[in-house]
Amino acid sequence: MRVILTIVNLKLRKALLLEPPQLDLPDPPSSLQPCEWRLEVTQSTEPRLKAFWVSAFLVAVPVFAQAPLVRLFPWTSLLLSGIWLLGGWQLLRSPRLRFWGDLLIGFGWSWLAGSVYWGWFRWEPYVHLPIEAIALPAVALLLLRNRAQIGSFFYLGSLLGTVITDLYFYWVDLIPYWRQVMSVPPAEAGSVLHAALGQMQTLPGVSRAAVLLALLLALGILPMQSKRAIWWSFSGAILSTILVDSLFFAAAVLA
Numbered sequence: 001m002r003v004i005l006t007i008v009n010l011k012l013r014k015a016l017l018l019e020p021p022q023l024d025l026p027d028p029p030s031s032l033q034p035c036e037w038r039l040e041v042t043q044s045t046e047p048r049l050k051a052f053w054v055s056a057f058l059v060a061v062p063v064f065a066q067a068p069l070v071r072l073f074p075w076t077s078l079l080l081s082g083i084w085l086l087g088g089w090q091l092l093r094s095p096r097l098r099f100w101g102d103l104l105i106g107f108g109w110s111w112l113a114g115s116v117y118w119g120w121f122r123w124e125p126y127v128h129l130p131i132e133a134i135a136l137p138a139v140a141l142l143l144l145r146n147r148a149q150i151g152s153f154f155y156l157g158s159l160l161g162t163v164i165t166d167l168y169f170y171w172v173d174l175i176p177y178w179r180q181v182m183s184v185p186p187a188e189a190g191s192v193l194h195a196a197l198g199q200m201q202t203l204p205g206v207s208r209a210a211v212l213l214a215l216l217l218a219l220g221i222l223p224m225q226s227k228r229a230i231w232w233s234f235s236g237a238i239l240s241t242i243l244v245d246s247l248f249f250a251a252a253v254l255a
Helices: 002-018 030-064 066-072 074-092 098-121 125-132 136-144 149-171 175-183 186-200 203-225 229-254
Strands: none
Touching: 030 066, 030 098, 030 149, 030 229, 066 074, 066 098, 074 098, 098 125, 098 136, 098 149, 125 149, 125 175, 136 149, 149 175, 149 203, 149 229, 175 186, 186 203, 186 229, 203 229
16 A cells, blocks of 8 residues: 555656646736737838828929929929839838838839920820820739839829819819910919919809819728728828819919
8 A cells, every 4th residue: 555655646746847737827907908909000000101191292292392393304303203213113122111112113103294294295284194194004014013012002093183183174174274374474374373263163163173072082081991001002192182282272362
């Protein structure tokens, strides 16, 4: 009997040495869970917010920088398009700078189209949209190859915003004023803008502006339901069109 007890005792000691006891610890305090959740949300939304705000900024840049440059030095503006595109491709190779290179490529396409139209064809509104869409084949090819997607969606959003703005010009019959503003001396542009403003402030002009504004808001807000940064870049480009159009409206009022 003593021998049996000794054997059992040895086996128990061996088991305790090889398999330490499992502690039944309680779950972490619930007060820590919101902090972890907030951290996860912050990390997941940061790329989308950055894509949105940078895209919105890049749509507004040509209004202040490219517009005066392309009138005075169209070839310089065209040369800058190549610099943006080449710089974007270089940045795209770096994992740390890939986001900026991606967006810079999309911005380069928009800058290229703006340089060509406003540099040499600004007197003819009917070719505005075809020239603005000049990069569509390249963008489609990039999307098929899953390359530069954020920049491509930025370009598409910017182009769609331009289409809706031009649609308003056709719908309210502002095309004749477009041609006049581009052909008269700057000192006489104010009277042309005031005449266009009078047509915009009619009931058809205001109601059609409201319809297209609602369309812009819908096209800009709905893609933000996605968790992908490409759609937030698209939304930023479209929604900033409202800001740019508002600036042109303010210029017409103050002219």
